[in-house]
Amino acid sequence: MLPAVGAAPATAAAPPDAEGHGAARPGAREARPYMNPYLAGVGIGLVLLAAFVIMGRGLGASGAFSSAVAAGVSSIAPERARTLEPYAAYMGDERRGPLADWLVFEIVGVTIGGALSAWLAGRMRRGIDKGPRVSNGGRLAYAFGGGTIMGIGAKLARGCTSGQALTGGALLSVGSWLFILAAFAAAYAASPLFRKEWT
Amino acid sequence: MSTNRVLAIVAGVLGALALFGGDTPAPGTPGAISALEVARALRADPDGIRILDVEDEGDYARFHLPRAVRAPADPAALLAGLEDAGAGRGDLVVVAGGADDDGRAAWLALRRAGYVHARYLPHATDAWVDAIVSPVLPADADAGARAAWAEQAELSRYFGGFPRVGSPADTATGDTADRLRRARRRGCAF
Amino acid sequence: MNAPLYEIGAFGDTGALLFALGLGLVFGWFLERGGLGNATKLAGQFYLTDLTVFKVMFSAIVTTLLGVYWLSKLGWLELPLVFLPPTYVLPQLLGGAVFGLGFVMGGLCPGTSCVAASTGKTDGLMVVAGMLFGVFAFNEAFPLLEGVYRATPMGSVTIPGVLGVPFGVVVFAVVAIALGAFRAAGWLEARA
Numbered sequence: 280m281l282p283a284v285g286a287a288p289a290t291a292a293a294p295p296d297a298e299g300h301g302a303a304r305p306g307a308r309e310a311r312p313y314m315n316p317y318l319a320g321v322g323i324g325l326v327l328l329a330a331f332v333i334m335g336r337g338l339g340a341s342g343a344f345s346s347a348v349a350a351g352v353s354s355i356a357p358e359r360a361r362t363l364e365p366y367a368a369y370m371g372d373e374r375r376g377p378l379a380d381w382l383v384f385e386i387v388g389v390t391i392g393g394a395l396s397a398w399l400a401g402r403m404r405r406g407i408d409k410g411p412r413v414s415n416g417g418r419l420a421y422a423f424g425g426g427t428i429m430g431i432g433a434k435l436a437r438g439c440t441s442g443q444a445l446t447g448g449a450l451l452s453v454g455s456w457l458f459i460l461a462a463f464a465a466a467y468a469a470s471p472l473f474r475k476e477w478t
Numbered sequence: 479m480s481t482n483r484v485l486a487i488v489a490g491v492l493g494a495l496a497l498f499g500g501d502t503p504a505p506g507t508p509g510a511i512s513a514l515e516v517a518r519a520l521r522a523d524p525d526g527i528r529i530l531d532v533e534d535e536g537d538y539a540r541f542h543l544p545r546a547v548r549a550p551a552d553p554a555a556l557l558a559g560l561e562d563a564g565a566g567r568g569d570l571v572v573v574a575g576g577a578d579d580d581g582r583a584a585w586l587a588l589r590r591a592g593y594v595h596a597r598y599l600p601h602a603t604d605a606w607v608d609a610i611v612s613p614v615l616p617a618d619a620d621a622g623a624r625a626a627w628a629e630q631a632e633l634s635r636y637f638g639g640f641p642r643v644g645s646p647a648d649t650a651t652g653d654t655a656d657r658l659r660r661a662r663r664r665g666c667a668f
Numbered sequence: 669m670n671a672p673l674y675e676i677g678a679f680g681d682t683g684a685l686l687f688a689l690g691l692g693l694v695f696g697w698f699l700e701r702g703g704l705g706n707a708t709k710l711a712g713q714f715y716l717t718d719l720t721v722f723k724v725m726f727s728a729i730v731t732t733l734l735g736v737y738w739l740s741k742l743g744w745l746e747l748p749l750v751f752l753p754p755t756y757v758l759p760q761l762l763g764g765a766v767f768g769l770g771f772v773m774g775g776l777c778p779g780t781s782c783v784a785a786s787t788g789k790t791d792g793l794m795v796v797a798g799m800l801f802g803v804f805a806f807n808e809a810f811p812l813l814e815g816v817y818r819a820t821p822m823g824s825v826t827i828p829g830v831l832g833v834p835f836g837v838v839v840f841a842v843v844a845i846a847l848g849a850f851r852a853a854g855w856l857e858a859r860a
Contacts, residue, residue: 319702324731335672340778388692393783422794425774430802436763449732454755461764493843501834505752589748
């Protein structure tokens, strides 16, 4: 698919559709379609495999959030962060602090990698992804609420889709597969509640 | 042939072969353990942890961790000894390394043999002396360190050590042998 | 056997952090390429209109699983040196369910929310903010949750270990189920 060059249509830019087609903004080249999901999955699988081979550990994400929270609390109430167990576990060592942590560096990488990919594919765009029937404010409220609930769930389960589902799943960990089944089951069961947000 | 077809065939073949490929050693918990963790485990359940000291006879006689038994450095002999002792593959087994050796080699052998909870305590004597026999809390330590110290001091006393608060930026003085000698002169059972 | 490189002492902690950055970069790249930085696409999973999440996640799991198994059999990866997250039956079932609820509500998971946020999506940013708040809330409420959090520990256990079957048998089963499920996913999407 050749990028559209030159003068853009006078109408407002359409957001990328489910396949990633659509101009990012007037005059921009057309956003590239998304990659074959199986290929993307194989790519991610190979990255995870590299993590095992190089580091002897897998990927993760929610742990970085725990480190960030520990760092934040530590800057306001250092005693609390050192003595209360859920914070203390993420404080790292004295010299380097909570942010010199493997998962924090990994998540920074994820953020940069995602931005790079979007930029090169013409998908960098300010906006809000939501269904047609919900308002922007409503969507943002759901996003915050959903994030909060996921934060609690990830702490309880000691991981999220990256740490438990992908990493633990690929190692056939019992708890990780229980997590996957429970998460998918709950999400499907709860989906009727959020139809208005997405469809 | 489409990409998806190729992927599916490769996955299918590798998956089918796996059916006949058989078993493989399992992944596990991290290798290194701290002296503090060993102390906690010993106090919580002295029979629930096996400590294997792979130092030579002389070093073992001079000092070894509570309840540590001597084990041969040779992996095959070490594994045989563990089997004879009736150790289960799920037991907590800690390899206490000597001064020059962190016990990793023996630990690797244990893990390869399926002891999923095998751990190693590098430079065990030094680590134990630092953490339990004569731990020191620097006088300028902050509140967080003091809170953690309470448990460490208690564990130290439990095992007959003498925890103390030192002068600012103090670390335990003297080498390990010195500190052990001093501990023994005080009548502590080391 | 010469891997994991870090566990056999091939490099130190600084190198480890640099690898984290690099691995994260490629991870984030593929997440965005697959469209997982887009909440509507992710949520479509649960209305059976767009099964991308399932396809990406399970092809990743299958890829790594086959890689781990065969590298181990070939003697190139020492699995006993790879860290297996411990199992806690109750909190992982409960936490999984709670997480799933949050996922369909927020439309993004922790990793993909960072991708969405970095590509300009305000909803991605709000999910990140929510996650930070949720972690904070959990930590502050820890005394109440500690009982559940520590319940039912089983240590690092694998499915083949628990069932008493060879690792390869479960690998075969997972691959077979995944391929069947991918077939089904194709049919479902065609009907959407």
